[in-house]
Amino acid sequence: MEILSMKPLRALVILLVILCTSNTVFAQRVIQTLPGLPDKLPNKLETGYIGVGEDEEVQLFYFFFESEGDPEKDPFIFWITGGPGCSGLSVILMEIGTFVIDFPNCTGGPTALKLNEYAWTKSASILFIDQPAGTGYSYSNTLKGYITNDTLSTRLSYDFLRKWLIKHPQYLKNPLYIVGESYSGITLPLIVDEVYKGLEAGDKPTLNIKGYALGNPITDLYQDINERVPYAHGMGLLSEKLYQSAKVHCHGNYKNADPTNTICVNDLEKINQCLAKIYQPHILEPWCDEALWAPKRRDVMSLYPSSVDEIALDFIQPVVTRKKKEWCREDNAFLSHSWANDKAVQKALNVREGTQWVRCNQTLRHSKPGPSGKIPYIKDVPSTIGYHKKFTQTNARVLIFSGDHDLVAPHTSTEKWIESLKVPIKSDWRPWFVDDQIGGYTMQYAQGNYELTYATIKGSGHTNPEFRPKESFALFDRWIREIEL
Template sequence: MFSQSKPLLTLLLTILVFFHTFCSSQNVIEYLPGFPGKLPFKLETGYIGLGEKEEVQLFYYFFESEGNPKEDPLLLWLTGGPGCSSIYGAVYEFGPFTIDPSSPSESLPSLVLKDLSWTKMANIIFLDQPVGSGFSYATTPEAFRSNDTYATELDYEFIRKWLISHPKYINNPLYVGGDSYSGITVPLVANNVYKGNEAGIKPLINIKGYMLGNPRTDAFADPNERIPYANRMGLLSDRLYQSARVNCEGNFVNIDPDNALCLNDLDRISQCLDKINDFMILEPKCDSVWRVEGGILSSNKPSSKEIPTNFLQSVVAPVSKPICRNAHLNLIHTWANNKSVRDALHVREGTIEEWVRCNNTIQASVTATDGTGPYVGNVKSVVGYHKALTRKNCRTLVYSGDHDMAFPHTSTEKWIESLKVPLVSDWRPWFLEGQIAGYTMTYGHGDYELTFATIKGAGHTAPEFKPEECFALIARWFAESSL
């Protein structure tokens, strides 16, 4: 009888193993196309199936800490958008490698190592979320539909399942982090983790807090602060700003169509800000990944009129033309869509036709009022979620590039103040190599602490512009030392 049932048992085990492998896979990557030789760090990629029937398959990149992986923090990083691929954050913000910008666009780009990777001090999971981002996909059309609250419930399910399949990290201190639109999702995920622990949901997670960079927080307050911020940065005159403030009654978002004085002021403001790069006010505004608006970028050699005289020298020195920061997007697009790269990353064939940095369909549907798109931004403000976390044993870091007009640091300062957490350390500079790197404040009571910091001269998002300062900021914060 046993001998007859053995083949059946073997078949059932094979089916179970196959099913588990399909729904939750993990692969250690030792070589990546474009990088010479074996990777000098541990990289794992995989999928974890989520939802009632695991119809959502979220793709992740896990970089083990290059320091002390057994004790270093575990950081779950949620890229913004929503709908943007997390590999962009790894490559261009704070992961261990990036794409050589001098790579020819017509061939496979080369990869180079970065000295200022946060993996020097943390284990990091970069998660492609929500479904439809990066290489994440759904097995049914219905599973592509999501919203802020449901997506973050799946993110919580993801970290539980990931820790179950990676038990050696279960005691590492966990932080949830993200930037831009993830200012909405990160507080929701953090709240889910704390509530799950309180409800006894296994595995219990050793969460210590969360961090946010240049975060979106409130659908009204953030955009409404852009005009006051522009005035503070010298982009609008005091006269024009004060006129708009009075005529629009401080509301620059929900405009009364019959308020002619307000509309006139806002039209003049639009003319002043139209060619300003919201994400970094000092850099050119690009209308594509290849050129700058107004023809600033060109393959033609500069004429003599474009070569200013350097009065400190006796010769006329040519000045290089400004380059669009996002001009490198064509390189990562080429790399991520190369078949050898997809094979190396173990991306499942037939799931994603083309990798894109950000899923425009998801982004466009966030603010749609008809709710017909694949993603609904159903949480308009997370200030209440932040408030709830002030009652937890929680460390919070919020940092902002001070030249970001899309999500101004002044708006962030206002919602932090609205939490009514006692001030521990007032506004002061923080330093790197003897120079002011930004400014910081600390709030706290009991087991809760919130650190706010600006990064001087950075835009959206800060690590892309000031990697040295951001590396120092994160290292000091993880070490619980003063900035």
Template sequence: MLIYYRTSLMAWFMIYYYILTFALFSHLTFSQSIVDTLPGFPGELPFKLETGYVGVGESENVQLFYYFIDSENNPKEDPLILWLTGGPGCSCLSVLLYQMGPFAINYTGSTGEVPTLRVNPYAWTKVANIIFVDQPAGTGYSYGKNQDSYMTSDSLSASSSHEFLKKWLLLHPRFLANSLYIAGDSYTGIIIPPLVQEIYNGNEVGAEPLLNIKGYILGNPLTDHFINFNSRLTFAHRMALLSDNLYESTKTNCKGNFLFAEPGNLLCHNDLQRIAKCLEKIQMSNILEPWCGSKFKGKNLLPSDQSSAESYPTDILQQLHPVPKSWCRDDHKVYSYTWANANTVKEALRVREGTILEWIRCNMTMFYVRGKERTDSYIYDIKSTIDTHKNLTHRRARALIYSGDHDMVFPHVGTEEWIKLLGLPVEKEWGPWFVDGQIAGFTERYSHNNYELTYATVKGAGHNAPEYKPKESLAMLIRWLKGVRL
């Protein structure tokens, strides 16, 4: 009898919860679909994929498209991760296909109009439930119902992502009890800290639904506009791309400010021009990879502040022994455009007809341009999130900050600089971490009361570490989620 009573009470509670949820959100428009097959993938998907839209903002004029993959391990117990992609304006489909999603492009088998897909053995969905969101409107398959919906900013993007998450969880209440982490890379270092702060603030005042926030994850993040961009030259010097004399001369003549030379400071201008010449053929996303020119100019993931490829005269040795074309990572990106714009793919993903003209990896109308305050559709109103990180050190939270150590977009030296500014006590001194008996990178752990920050480099990785070192990146995530040393 007692068991029956408790069961009935729980059933009535759930009925009441769904009635309340329906009453609160019955005026809202949602769509969600289970996707069993994808063009290019053989047979049924061996993981659970859901796609859909969640409306946010005034009158829900912004419709954010998402992909949700259940954990392939234990969806009920494994953490829930909200993944935001940088840019701003870069589609999370690029992350799914090239970094940590359960499916990836099968390059060797892709010869037709629609590329073929394969299972990614190092998908982060092996150990976590992940929501990948195209945000803001104009990114990927997300769209706005009117022109004003495409105008946004850093702070508005953070708030919209918070609204999206709350509405998504009300539609998926079974995940309300799962540990929640907010994650992203690159430009989302500007968006995620204020978003995490909003979540903690909302929980404090009892905003429904209460979110079981445990912390956040950031990869090669932009955190402070001056520190991160200024650190590029320090990184280049450390990696032997600049001589000691040139670096020291520039540091002296430019007074430590490598971004903007003072008008009339000819010595600084001259040094910066020499440095630009040294670095113009360096692939910033990973300095060890070949320079490939500007094949995807206007759509590439990286800041467009590198010089265009220049045609040098072919020397006599090249005439006698032609050099084969260098492999370029950007060549792989062609497949994402072909796949994502195929009508069969959009139908399979349940993309609403007539909502986008063309899927592109990064929408350049909002993509960050260094030194600018805004574009026609995006306002960069947050210049630094260091103070927000400091505020979060007073919360019960865990943070994982990782950096591919060959990335010159937002180099690890800049990340290490702003982490030191947090003033956190070191709990575990700098040392190596290993995968398969080999050094996978180096790590240091900080703590303050109930706050813990783990910093890790990923050896040999570039700007998006899981793309370059998938096995090591997954090992890093698994160990961190379990709370064990890397």
């Protein structure tokens, strides 16, 4: 939902209050067919809204896919999309859903879909949400409901999970794992912590949590971003001379460099120039002029150095009508907007009439308070490494995995904070395989009832299932079934 000014927003709130005076307005719906998908779904898909907050003013939309295997026994995954403020539907359509976008068959008509050969729903039931309000199909009945931060967002996610399971008690006995990627490296540990604290406090229902998993997580807003310069050098994107000069004159502090340090500032400007047309989510992929990651300004030390402001919905158009006809990675994002905002699709998904789907609510991510009235998402948790340290004293299975060609959250930074947990090594660095080919490298740590598996996915980027679907599924499937990599 776009938040452009306070007056239009107040009018929208009044309209929503009139339309949504009860949280029972939206019935849950089980779906078997979808526009653009030629086949029937091989598993149960349910969509709906759950009200959270003091007065349930925040209405969070969800997609629930039952496992294609054995729903009564297979693990139950609560998926947390990154961003902050990115829709679970974007992960469904472009990464791990039962169905995904079928780009070759998108020839100017409606967005085509196909069943996903590497859907993670083959091994687990997965619950996706659009969180926070203003993301995807989720909304708030009040202005206050759009004001959020890391801490509040995660409390509402925990509230949502409990309420959903109360309505679906048949899944309470399934092993629960909380899984996400990217910025959920900040929010997901907070949710896990809420679950563990809830168990200690006797919250109902009792959640059968077994662990969590994170892909290419942003875990520390300083360390992960600061690591981009050493990583870019290690991958051959920066010269030895430039890197050593920046390292010496910036004293290893690239993110919070002293603006009066002229030599350091000049070195960082040269680094930005070198990385100006590097596609940060995967450094080997081509730069696309029309990509959603095309910047208004370049700064490798920004959280999302290549992102733009929220795309206006009237800009979304079929890919084939744009100037560049060849496929670009971010074309799938444009197609997602087209499909998700199709009236027939929204009717099939039981979405409130008139809703405009936004893949990633950039208003929440980037805006600043001011005359425009835009509402910012407040990042009030700079690091979650301490939470991971805390979890080493619990009974938990943990998977941390990284694409080794990601410049957004470099795997080298992830490896450093994992080492800082000081958990004994159970199995040292070694390759793991898919079809007799190296899928990546892995090592395992263990302490009491705590076990952490770290794995790289060779040749992958920031959102692993998007870049290496086969290897990503193999990794997830083996880990969730407790099969050695």
